[in-house]
Amino acid sequence: xxxxxxxxxxxxxxxxxxxxxxxxxxxxxxxxxxxxxxxxxxxxxxxxxxxxxxxxxxxxxxxxxxxxxxxxxxxxxxxxxxxxxxxxxxxxxxxxxxxxxxxxxxxxxxxxxxxxxxxxxxxxxxxxxxxxxxxxxxxxxxxxxxxxxxxxxxxxxxxxxxxxxxxxxxxxxxxxxxxxxxxxxxxxxxxxxxxxxxxxxxxxxxxxxxxxxxxxxxxxxxxxxxxxxxxxxxxxxxxxxxxxxxxxxxxxxxxxxxxxxxxxxxxxxxxxxxxxxxxxxxxxxxxxxxxxxxxxxxxxxxxxxxxxxxxxxxxxxxxxxxxxxxxxxxxxxxxxxxxxxxxxxxxxxxxxxxxxxxxxxxxxxxxxxxxxxxxxxxxxxxxxxxxxxxxxxxxxxxxxxxxxxxxxxxxxxxxxxxxxxxxxxxxxxxxxxxxxxxxxxxxxxxxxxxxxxxxxxxxxxxxxxxxxxxxxxxxxxxxxxxxxxxxxxxxx
Amino acid sequence: xxxxxxxxxxxxxxxxxxxxxxxxxxxxxxxxxxxxxxxxxxxxxxxxxxxxxxxxxxxxxxxxxxxxxxxxxxxxxxxxxxxxxxxxxxxxxxxxxxxxxxxxxxxxxxxxxxxxxxxxxxxxxxxxxxxxxxxxxxxxxxxxxxxxxxxxxxxxxxxxxxxxxxxxxxxxxxxxxxxxxxxxxxxxxxxxxxxxxxxxxxxxxxxxxxxxxxxxxxxxxxxxxxxxxxxxxxxxxxxxxxxxxxxxxxxxxxxxxxxxxxxxxxxxxxxxxxxxxxxxxxxxxxxxxxxxxxxxxxxxxxxxxxxxxxxxxxxxxxxxxxxxxxxxxxxxxxxxxxxxxxxxxxxxxxxxxxxxxxxxxxxxxxxxxxxxxxxxxxxxxxxxxxxxxxxxxxxxxxxxxxxxxxxxxxxxxxxxxxxxxxxxxxxxxxxxxxxxxxxxxxxxxxxxxxxxxxxxxxxxxxxxxxxxxxxxxxxxxxxxxxx
Numbered sequence: 001x002x003x004x005x006x007x008x009x010x011x012x013x014x015x016x017x018x019x020x021x022x023x024x025x026x027x028x029x030x031x032x033x034x035x036x037x038x039x040x041x042x043x044x045x046x047x048x049x050x051x052x053x054x055x056x057x058x059x060x061x062x063x064x065x066x067x068x069x070x071x072x073x074x075x076x077x078x079x080x081x082x083x084x085x086x087x088x089x090x091x092x093x094x095x096x097x098x099x100x101x102x103x104x105x106x107x108x109x110x111x112x113x114x115x116x117x118x119x120x121x122x123x124x125x126x127x128x129x130x131x132x133x134x135x136x137x138x139x140x141x142x143x144x145x146x147x148x149x150x151x152x153x154x155x156x157x158x159x160x161x162x163x164x165x166x167x168x169x170x171x172x173x174x175x176x177x178x179x180x181x182x183x184x185x186x187x188x189x190x191x192x193x194x195x196x197x198x199x200x201x202x203x204x205x206x207x208x209x210x211x212x213x214x215x216x217x218x219x220x221x222x223x224x225x226x227x228x229x230x231x232x233x234x235x236x237x238x239x240x241x242x243x244x245x246x247x248x249x250x251x252x253x254x255x256x257x258x259x260x261x262x263x264x265x266x267x268x269x270x271x272x273x274x275x276x277x278x279x280x281x282x283x284x285x286x287x288x289x290x291x292x293x294x295x296x297x298x299x300x301x302x303x304x305x306x307x308x309x310x311x312x313x314x315x316x317x318x319x320x321x322x323x324x325x326x327x328x329x330x331x332x333x334x335x336x337x338x339x340x341x342x343x344x345x346x347x348x349x350x351x352x353x354x355x356x357x358x359x360x361x362x363x364x365x366x367x368x369x370x371x372x373x374x375x376x377x378x379x380x381x382x383x384x385x386x387x388x389x390x391x392x393x394x395x396x397x398x399x400x401x402x403x404x405x406x407x408x409x410x411x412x413x414x415x416x417x418x419x420x421x422x423x424x425x426x427x428x429x430x431x432x433x434x435x436x437x438x439x440x441x442x443x444x445x446x447x448x449x450x451x452x453x454x455x456x457x458x459x460x461x462x463x464x465x466x467x468x469x470x471x472x473x474x475x476x477x478x479x480x481x482x483x484x485x486x487x488x489x490x491x492x
Numbered sequence: 493x494x495x496x497x498x499x500x501x502x503x504x505x506x507x508x509x510x511x512x513x514x515x516x517x518x519x520x521x522x523x524x525x526x527x528x529x530x531x532x533x534x535x536x537x538x539x540x541x542x543x544x545x546x547x548x549x550x551x552x553x554x555x556x557x558x559x560x561x562x563x564x565x566x567x568x569x570x571x572x573x574x575x576x577x578x579x580x581x582x583x584x585x586x587x588x589x590x591x592x593x594x595x596x597x598x599x600x601x602x603x604x605x606x607x608x609x610x611x612x613x614x615x616x617x618x619x620x621x622x623x624x625x626x627x628x629x630x631x632x633x634x635x636x637x638x639x640x641x642x643x644x645x646x647x648x649x650x651x652x653x654x655x656x657x658x659x660x661x662x663x664x665x666x667x668x669x670x671x672x673x674x675x676x677x678x679x680x681x682x683x684x685x686x687x688x689x690x691x692x693x694x695x696x697x698x699x700x701x702x703x704x705x706x707x708x709x710x711x712x713x714x715x716x717x718x719x720x721x722x723x724x725x726x727x728x729x730x731x732x733x734x735x736x737x738x739x740x741x742x743x744x745x746x747x748x749x750x751x752x753x754x755x756x757x758x759x760x761x762x763x764x765x766x767x768x769x770x771x772x773x774x775x776x777x778x779x780x781x782x783x784x785x786x787x788x789x790x791x792x793x794x795x796x797x798x799x800x801x802x803x804x805x806x807x808x809x810x811x812x813x814x815x816x817x818x819x820x821x822x823x824x825x826x827x828x829x830x831x832x833x834x835x836x837x838x839x840x841x842x843x844x845x846x847x848x849x850x851x852x853x854x855x856x857x858x859x860x861x862x863x864x865x866x867x868x869x870x871x872x873x874x875x876x877x878x879x880x881x882x883x884x885x886x887x888x889x890x891x892x893x894x895x896x897x898x899x900x901x902x903x904x905x906x907x908x909x910x911x912x913x914x915x916x917x918x919x920x921x922x923x924x925x926x927x928x929x930x931x932x933x934x935x936x937x938x939x940x941x942x943x944x945x946x947x948x949x950x951x952x953x954x955x956x957x958x959x960x961x962x963x964x965x966x967x968x969x970x971x972x973x974x975x
Contacts, residue, residue, distance in 0.1 A: 081547045094546065101540060103547060206547040212776035241549050242778050320776050323579050326590020327544040331643065342585055342641075369581070369771035378773060 002027040003169040003490040007072055007226040010172060014061055014071045021061065021071025025054035025115050028073040031170040031490030032117060035142075039488065041155075041164040043078050043136045044086050045118035053115040060113060068233050070113030075171035077162045078119035079126055080106045080217070081206040085116070089208045090124045090134035093328045093335045093353025103206025104238045105175060105217045112233040117171055121161030124355045125325065126182055126210040129427035131160025132418065133357040141190060141411050142168040142486035146452035149487075153411040153453070156186030156427070159220070163190040166220045169490040173230050174220040179210050180313050181407075181431025183218050184443035188406035188456030191445040191484065193227040193473065195219050196431075198464045199438030200245035202231075203238030209324040211317040212243075214435045224444060224474045228252035231466065247464060255467035256474040261295030265472065266399035270306035271430055273408065279449045280405045287403055287446055287457045290479035291472065299399050303391040306433060308384045313432040314425060315368050315381035321358075322365025328353060360421065385436050392437040396462045401472050404430050406443040406456035430458060440466045442473045445482040454484065495663030497701065499735045504701045506731040507708060508661035509621075510723070512674060514653045514684035515628065515692035516559045522627050522651035523550030523593065530690055534644035542649040544588030549777050552577075556651040557781065558791055559683040560600050560625050563653055565792050566681045567620050569604025573788075575624075575781045581771040586630035586643050594654075596772045599624035600781060606657075606677070607800060608669040609818055618670050619658030628652050653684065659698065659708065664724035671695065671720045672822065676799050680824045688719050695723050697751075699730040701738070709734075710744045714751050714758050726751040730758045802827055810839035819847055825861040832868035837875050845871060849889065853896045865899040866892070874902040884963050886954075887911050915962045917969070920953070923961065924969045927952045938974055946970065 002024050005013065013019050029047055036042050050073065057071035081087045081099035088094045102110070110116070123133040131139040131154055139160040141153035155164040159176030163186035166174050176183040178196040187194025195218045202217035209215060219230035232252050238244040267288060272281070292298050330336035330349030337348035354362070368377035395402065408429055417423040434441040440463070443456035457476055461469035496503035521528050524541035541548040564571050578596040601623035608616050630648035632641050655674065661667050675686035675693060686693045695718075700711035714730055717723045729751070734744045749758040797805070799821045806817040806827075820830045820843065834842035850871060854864055874891060877883045883891060883906055894905045906912055914920065927949060928935055938945040953966050 087546070089546070097546065099546070101545075204547070205549050208546045209777075240551060242551050243776075319773060323581050323591055323771070323773070326581060326583065327546070327588060329583060329585075329590060331585050332543055332588060333545065343583075346583055366771065369773055371769045371771075374771075374773075 001169075001491045003031050005172070006223050007069075007172050007221065007229050008223070010072060014057075015066055017061070021054040021057035021115065022051065024071060025050050025073045025117070028117055028170055028172070028490070031168070032165075035168055035170055035488060035490065039140045039142065039164050039168060039170075040137050041120055041139050041161040041168065041170065042075065042118045043088055043090065043121050043161070046085055046116060049085065050115050050117050057113055057115060067111075067113035068229060069109060071115060072113070072172050073115045073117050074109065075117050075120045075162055075165040075174040076106055077122055077159050077175050077177060079122060079177055079208045080175055081208065082106055082116065082119065085119060087119065087208070088136070089126070090122045090136055091353060091355070091358065092135045093349070094208070095135070095335060097334050099206070101206060104203035104236065104240065105207065105234045107206075108236055109175070109233050114233070120159070120165055120174060123158035123160065123182075124358050125208065125321070126158035126177055126179055126215075127321070127357050127361050128157040129181070129185055129424050130154040130412075130414075130417070131157040131186075132414065133157075133355055135355055138414055139164045140488070142488035143190065143411060143453055144487045148451075151413040153413050154189070156189035156407075156411060158182040159186050162220050163187060163192055163194070166190070166192055166222060167486050168488055173222075173226055175234065176218055176220055177207060177210070178216045178218055178431075178435065179214045179317060180428040180435050183216075183220065184406050184431050184441060184456070184458060185427055187220055187443040188445070188454065189411035191454030191482065191486065193221045193224050193445070193477075194443045194456075195221075195227045195231050195466075196434060196441050197231055197235060197466050198245070198440045200243050201235045201249075201440070201464070201466070203236060203241040203244050205238055205240040205244075211320040212324060213320060214313070214317055216435065224442070224470060224477045225253060225256050227442065227473075228256050228470050245464065250467050252466060252470050255470040258467070258471040259294065260291055260472055260475045263296045263401065263468065263472065264299050264399040265291050265296045266299050266301035266395055266402045268301050268303045268306065268395070268402055268404060270303050271404045273429065276405070276408055277449075280408065280455060283447045283455050283457065284403070284405050287476055290476060291403065294475050294479065296472075296475075301395045301399060301402070303388075303395060303433065305384060305387045305391050309388060309432045309436060310425060310429060312381045312384045312388065312436060313428065314364070315377050316385060316436070318361040318365030319368050319378050319381075320365070322362045322369065325354075325358070325362055357421075388433060389437045392433070392439055400462070400468050402460040403472070404458045404460065406430060406458040410449045410451065410453035410455055434460050439463050440469050442469050444473045444476045444480070446476055446480045447482070448484055452484070454482075495665065497731050497735050499739050501739055502703070504731070504735045505704055506662055506727065507659050507700045507702060507711070508667050508727055509659035509698040509711075510657045510661065510667065510670060511696040511698070512655045512657075512671070513694050513696075514563075514655060514678055514686070516556050516625075516651035516653055517683055517685060518553060518555050518559060518651055520553055521649040522553055522556050522625060524649050526649070528650045530692070532646055534642070534646060536646065538645040538648065542588065542645055544590070550593060550775070552778065552781065553651065556625060557600065557783070559651070560623060560653055561783065561788060561791050562681050562795060563655070563678065563683045564601030564604065564623055565795055566677045566683075566798055567601070567604035567606060567623065567655070569620055569623065570602035571783065571788050572598065572600055572602055573783045573785065574598070575600040577625075577775045577778045577781065578772045579775045582768055584629065584632075585641060586632045586645070586648065588630070588645060588648055592627050592629065593775055593778070594626035595624035600783075606670060606673055608666065608673045610665060610669060613814070616666065618660045618666070621656040621658050623653055623655045626652050626654060659700075664727045667697070667727050668720050668724045671723060673799070676822055676824075680796055680798050682796070691718065694718050697723055697726050697730070699727055699734070700744070701731050701734045709738075710746050712744065712747055712749050712758070714749045715761065717751050722751055722753050725753070725756060726758060729756055733758060796824075810834060810843070812839065812843050816843045816847055823861065829861050829868045833872045833875070835872070837872060837879070841875060842872075845875065849892055853892070857896065865897070866895045870895055870901045877902055877906060881913055881915065881962065882906060883911055883913050884960075887913065887959055890959075911960060913962050914957055914960045915965060917965060919957070920961055920965050920969050923953050923956045924966070924973050927956060928973055935974065946974070949974065
């Protein structure tokens with residue numbers, strides 16, 4: 001089936017004219033139409049535009065103008081502004097917002113020939129780890145528990161729609177954003193490769209901001225090589241983003257073939273937490289063994305401030321969010337609910353426009369920045385963040401990459417962990433460190449738990465050394481030979 | 493005698509500090525590429541960044557930073573090689589992002605000095621605490637509709653410099669002198685046009701009063717005063733109010749007030765508006781602003797001559813009095829005008845003409861140097877006509893008035909009106925002869941000792957010659973004929 005192809009395979013097929021870009025896109029749109037009513041992975045499907053882009057791709061191929069993603073159908077997280085296509089951030093407040101501009105990342109993808117199938121669901125403003133906070137309803141994970149086929153599992157979050165779409169073969173790849181794990185955790189939950197590059201590698205321009213210093217755009221794919229292809233297209237230096245890195249984008253596909261011989265791989269002892277399921281511990285040990293067998297040297301390392309990561313994250317991220325979301329005030333765009341006074345209009349608009357989790361984080365963020373609390377919370381968190389960064393820098397003086405589990409559990413069911421926000425926040429335990437430090441990290445599917453659900457391993461690398469992270473990820477992928485398929489997928 | 497407010501309990505000293513918001517002269521805004529020009533149609537100079545659209549990011553405008561550094565150098569201030577932008581969070585309808593990007597903790601410019609000259613000729617140094625860059629907000633128009641407020645975002649994101657003085661100012665006069673000097677420096681540097689009517693320079697005035705030798709008492713801040721005269725009036729009114737509060741047994745509360753220029757009083761702003769907690773924190777969309785010493789040095793090397801240096805040079809090179817030099821350098825345009833007039837001519841005569849007849853004419857016409865009908869070149873040409881004796885000093889005044897009216901060059905006016913000075917001794921002899929013949933009794937009186945009558949003869953002769961006679965020749969001739 002065309003929908004089962006990897007991006008690399010599809011590129012070859014398109015080039016050889018085994019099938020057309022229109023056929024490839026249509027196969028995916030058919031899958032979307034069949035599965036989206038159930039999965040709710042897409043908020044907006046842009047059928048006509050996708051077909052036009054596919055047609056243009058076929059014309060380009062006929063001209064011999066073949067770019068890295070010509071004719072490849074992708075899904076775009078609905079946090080990336082797309083010119084002329086509604087961009088909601090899964091929030092009522094942007095329900096009818098149609099951006100008059102294209103984000104840098106999506107512009108890069110379009111420039112490389114990609115076809116956009118539509119905009120995928122997410123936790124509202126990317127705040128969540130389950131996709132349950134979307135104003136457009138939850139997303140179903142295409143994977144099912146072996147023993148409990150009725151349970152509807154979450155795809156993880158916040159980029160849950162992107163993960164579900166790629167896992168269900170209704171997109172060949174997708175964009176996501178990762179602020180505390182929002183690419184890697186859903187990738188782990190859905191059996192995908194999720195890439196969070198270095199901070200500054202992919203421009204944030206045109207991406208609806210959640211927490212500016214932590215937001216990282218990155219790709220979802222079904223193979224490490226596809227992840228490399230997508231990141232290669234998404235990454236660029238962007239003068240419109242002051243935090244964008246002015247560095248050449250390396251050849252990530254080549255890096256996937258490097259192997260790990262001679263690499264020093266650190267295993268941080270602080271990631272071995274109380275109550276971690278034995279299966280996850282076992283998978284981690286398996287990953288260590290695979291890398292050792294492939295010629296890597298395994299080193300026990302310490303990241304002593306790891307235990308403060310979550311607390312730090314849940315101060316810094318809401319603080320920035322409380323300010324970033326101030327612009328949704330009903331004055332210039334998006335939802336407006338009138339009121340007698342300006343302050344009433346603000347209150348009415350924001351009360352109607354923001355869901356509970358967004359409101360919670362705005363309140364937390366406002367609190368930690370307030371006079372009298374700033375020093376105790378925000379300033380303290382910034383200091384701890386500096387210590388966490390120092391941990392990584394010190395460790396990376398000795399090792400080339402770190403290997404950890406991606407998440408402390410496999411996908412959970414809708415309704416589970418919903419009563420206690422803290423339980424939900426624990427999902428980010430292993431992932432927030434890389435966001436706080438800005439270093440690159442990839443989650444690779446490495447095995448299944450006893451319920452048949454995918455589990456991921458995380459490889460964390462040095463700042464701007466995605467190449468080594470890709471090399472290690474590719475090795476894990478080879479060794480794991482992960483071939484399991486989700487129960488819900490195109491063509492089933 | 494220092495300025496003081498006489499209360500019932502004796503004299504009170506006034507303590508004033510000024511926060512001046514100066515709009516930076518630049519092509520584009522502080523963090524976006526839209527035009528920063530004044531006076532365009534509403535909402536025509538607004539980018540998606542200025543309008544706070546989702547996913548839009550600020551990028552610092554290098555020229556605005558250069559302008560701030562130039563200003564810092566002009567204020568003899570410390571330039572901070574590392575500074576930072578913070579977000580000042582508050583909601584207002586003309587503040588699209590919901591926060592203002594400003595430099596709260598780490599301004600680009602630190603402490604500096606402004607020297608002001610007071611009416612009694614004394615010089616006082618006023619300390620500058622800091623200068624920082626920040627974004628301006630848009631404009632709310634409340635008078636366009638009965639129930640709606642209109643928003644114009646043209647100004648949203650335009651760069652402002654906030655220049656904060658130390659509380660070194662002790663009188664309305666000093667406040668005025670400081671503002672005039674600051675405005676002069678900004679205009680010399682070309683970093684702010686200083687037009688307070690257009691709002692490109694506005695002041696927040698911090699006022700407190702105290703008895704001699706006391707520590708500072710509670711101050712009040714008078715927001716957004718938009719002329720130097722109003723600042724001076726506001727200081728006076730607010731100080732008087734505070735003295736009255738203290739002397740009647742009350743206590744001055746720290747608050748934000750507004751100056752009502754119609755009534756000449758200050759009144760409190762609604763308390764709702766100063767209950768803000770701005771929740772400052774470093775803007776995560778921007779990196780720290782890091783300046784290279786070589787870049788600062790290059791800006792320093794390219795600074796124009798500033799008023800203090802120019803004033804010293806006018807005194808030493810042109811031999812001007814301190815007063816004339818101070819008047820001439822206050823505005824760069826005036827100084828340039830003067831130097832054009834003085835070039836190759838007697839500088840003192842040039843200074844007299846510029847500060848005398850020329851300024852008087854501008855005042856009468858309500859014109860400025862820029863709109864003056866008399867160009868520097870033409871005024872210089874007029875002086876040349878006097879020196880080469882084409883016209884005499886009296887005719888020169890008439891020619892000047894004609895220049896003010898018509899804008900023509902003086903030679904053309906002299907030609908047109910036939911005002912060329914008569915140096916033909918034959919003509920002068922004839923005129924003198926006629927006057928002497930017509931006034932035998934006056935001639936007799938003069939010869940008998942009433943020497944004061946000499947002026948009468950000069951006047952009569954000049955009148956007979958329509959003012960065009962060469963005064964020296966007329967004098968000589970008369971002296972000979974009346975001897």
